[in-house]
Amino acid sequence: MTTVAEAAAARAAANAGPEPVTFAKALTTAMADAMRADDGVVVFGEDVATLGGVFRITDGLQKEFGAQRCFDTPLAESGIVGMALGMAMNGLRPVIEMQFDAFAYPAFEQIASHVAKMHNRTRGKVTLPLVIRVPYAGGIGGVEHHCDSSEAYYAHTPGLKVFTPSSVADAYRLLREAIASDDPVVFMEPKKLYWSKEAVSLETLRSEFDAGATPRAEGRAAVVRPGTDATIIAYGPAVPPALAAAEAAALEGRSVEVVDVRTIVPFDDETVCASVRKTGRAVVVAEAQGFASVASEITARVQERCFHSLAAPVRRVTGFDIPFPAPKFEHWYLPGVDRILDTLDELQWED
Amino acid sequence: MTISVSSPGGGETSLAEAVKNFGISIEDYMLPVHGQIQILSEDGTMLPEDRRGSSPGHQYPVPPDEELLAAYRRLVIGRRVNDQNSALVRQGRLAVYPSSHGQEACQVASALCLRDGDWMFPTYRDAVAVMTRGVDPVDVMTIFRGDWHGGYDPHAHQVGIQSTPLTTQLLHGVGVAHAAKLRGEDTVVLAMCGDGATSEGDFHEALNFAAVFQLPVVFFVQNNQYAISVPLAHQTAAPSLAHKAVGYGMAGERVDGNDIVALLAVLDRAVTLARAGSGPLLVEANTYRMQAHTNADDATRYRNQAEVEAWAAKDPLNRMRHYLRAAGQLTDDVEASFARDAEEVAQHLREGLSGEPEIDPQDLFRYVFTEPTPQLREQAAFLADEIARSADTAPADLAKEH
Incomplete structure (x- = not known):
């Protein structure tokens, strides 16, 4: 008698497909590949060099690329962002790490007043190819200041692009695209997904990216599970529970499509609205507190654009409007499968 | 693009290297002089070496007269620009103008100490410095006209946009210097701010980053005594702003900010040291904002006329004029030609800012x-x-x- 896991491993071996790769490994590989492809890419932040980052996302970069291209800075986030801006002005492509979501707040003035506005202020004369990596959101039992969902601050600031991958392949693809972008990108990494694994070939992703073989993921939401009866729109840390809810709904005979937003800015109205017009029902799932949030914006956009296709009001499943809770309360806060299923049930199926 | 692979060089090594030339201790090198460096007295006479406020390792050579004459021409133009811009505000041509009237020596010296290829990161009160650096005066004033938040291409003259949020631009200068250093270029960055700005967090972060990475940045603080209405005593309890440098492991110096001779001497040496790899330096210029913060401010609410008059007696143009006249450099003809040059710039400003700019809503x-x-x-x-x-x-x- 074999376990399910053993059976899965045996199947994978028989198919000789790619080995499982972690989300973290995909990010590290994306940075290393970008650094190999372009001498101007530099990586810096707090604890990123010798230690390889508190989440080990920059592990090995200093060893391979030297202390000039991957280095630790003094402990000052505004300094990191402001200096990165100057380096980007002077020909480099900095990729900087904010150690945790809430630790990026001291840098907010640099981000909102300069990073976001320099291109506009100079009528395009100064471009800022700059990536600000932010490990964000909860689900790891973290203490206060380590679990914030801060994406709305950035998405609300014109001039910033905001990417947030939810799959291993997208972690690689989107980070390569962010580093290649001439616009500043706030790259939001759902920290609870760092250790998630998928069987993907990083070699294939690398050669596809280098050859420009795949269409850009920026500005393109992905239908990550097709369905016909309702659409769940989610991003980042909310995608796995959305997929699990769709799986559970299928057992109850409901076909739920799941759309992963992937890049909050630029937002892909087309893919999202095409899905909702097809299914006629929509639930937006996000881990961040719901009031004045990215989920609110998505809900409003869908309502405005798909009203005549809707069989029920667009609903949201989000965090509560409270400071991110202490670890023992976290499970009540996070949008989970049951809460998503309950909300799906309320989409006026009897009408 | 190639980044040099030579070792970045530890802080202590390059600082020690810089100190060796002066034969003084690291502490004496980093601490500013007691008082301030002044070369030209307030009545326009050249002070003897022992009365310039200098101490061992803090002696500064006097720039040649022809350099001083050229600087004086810039002072005359700068003063005319300040007064012309204030007039354009009164006429409704400009929304606002934070004048550097009285601070022209700092403005001119900060541009003249730099080479082509160096960078300047100015504030909103540094329009004259930006013009002296070579940016078209009308482009410099565009930021105050209301049709663009910028006005010029920073890359064209290697000048950042005049920054409104205090000291945020110092970090941009640090980054530009860092990128240049990684590529092995000998760029120097002059990063400018005022006395009030030294209370901001980014002032600390910029100085610390520049020192830790040993970057070729000269931080130039124009201490004009007021942050809008708040006097320096409410900003800091430090003996001087230049003293802040030592805490970061960099050299600080204090200079009479109304003495263009001393400013050129001190800033030239700072830029030369930074270019040679000394790491960053901090220069505090003691000066005075002769007018209100902007046209929207009323300076009589927070300072008295006697104080303003005392500073008027230290005017940077008068004392330089007296010196150059006595030295036989500034003849009536030369003076008239400088006045014509200044009037030409003023006319250029009036003409450039008189019309309604064409704006495209799609911008x-x-x-x-x-x-x-x-x-x-x-x-x-x-x-x-x-x-x-x-x-x-x-x-x-x-x-x-x-």
């Missing part, structure tokens, strides 16, 4: 990103349509009103 959306997002394209089309419709209805509306 609202054009530069937010390198390429507009679909949402911005939608909003651009919405506004274009709205404008087209209001143009169609405008005559009817007018008719209704009359």
Whole structure:
């Protein structure tokens, strides 16, 4: 008698497909590949060099690329962002790490007043190819200041692009695209997904990216599970529970499509609205507190654009409007499968 | 692009290297002089070496007279620019102008100490410095005219946009210097701020980053005694702003900010040291904001006339004029030609800022990103349509009103 896991491993071996790769490994590989492809890419932040980052996302970069291209800075986030801006002005492509979501707040003035506005202020004369990596959101039992969902601050600031991958392949693809972008990108990494694994070939992703073989993921939401009866729109840390809810709904005979937003800015109205017009029902799932949030914006956009296709009001499943809770309360806060299923049930199926 | 692979060099090594030339201790090198470096007295006479406020390792050579004459020409132009811009505000041509009247010596010296290829990161009160650096005066003033938040291409003259949020631009200068250093270029960055700004967090972060990475940045603080209404005593309990340098492991120096001779001497040496790899330096210039913060401010509410008059006696133009006249450099003819040059710039400003600039509403959306997002394209089309419709209805509306 074999376990399910053993059976899965045996199947994978028989198919000789790619080995499982972690989300973290995909990010590290994306940075290393970008650094190999372009001498101007530099990586810096707090604890990123010798230690390889508190989440080990920059592990090995200093060893391979030297202390000039991957280095630790003094402990000052505004300094990191402001200096990165100057380096980007002077020909480099900095990729900087904010150690945790809430630790990026001291840098907010640099981000909102300069990073976001320099291109506009100079009528395009100064471009800022700059990536600000932010490990964000909860689900790891973290203490206060380590679990914030801060994406709305950035998405609300014109001039910033905001990417947030939810799959291993997208972690690689989107980070390569962010580093290649001439616009500043706030790259939001759902920290609870760092250790998630998928069987993907990083070699294939690398050669596809280098050859420009795949269409850009920026500005393109992905239908990550097709369905016909309702659409769940989610991003980042909310995608796995959305997929699990769709799986559970299928057992109850409901076909739920799941759309992963992937890049909050630029937002892909087309893919999202095409899905909702097809299914006629929509639930937006996000881990961040719901009031004045990215989920609110998505809900409003869908309502405005798909009203005549809707069989029920667009609903949201989000965090509560409270400071991110202490670890023992976290499970009540996070949008989970049951809460998503309950909300799906309320989409006026009897009408 | 290639980044040099030579070792970055530890802080202590390059500082020690810089100190060796002066034969003093690291502490004596980093601490500013007691008082301030002054070379030209307030009545315009050249002070003897032992009365310049210097101490061992803090002696500064006097720039040659022809350099001083050229600097004086810039002072005359700077003063005319300040007064012309204030007049343009009164005439409604400019929305606002934070004048550097009285601080022209700092403005001129900060531009003249730099080479081509160096960078300047100015504040909103540094328009004269930016012009002296070579940016067209009308482009410099565009930021205050109301049709653009910038006005010029920072790369064209290697000058950052005049920064409004205090000290944020110092970090940009640090980054520019860092990139240059990684590529092995000998660029020096002059990063400018005022006395009030030294209380901001980014002042600390910029100085610390520059020192830790041993970057070729000269931080130039124009201490004009007031942050709008708040005097320096409410900003800091430090013996001087230049003393802040030692805490970061860099050299600080204090200089008479109304003495262009001393400013050129001190800034030239700072830039030379930074270029040679000494790491960053901090120069505090003691000066005075002769006018209100802007036209919207009333300086009589927080300082008295006697104080202003005392500083008027230290005017940077008067004392330089007296010196150059006595030295036989500044003849009536030369003086008249400087006045003509200044008037030409003033006329250029009047003409450049007199007309209504043509503005394109689509510029609202054009530069937010390198390429507009679909949402911005939608909003651009919405506004274009709205404008087209209001143009169609405008005559009817007018008719209704009359």
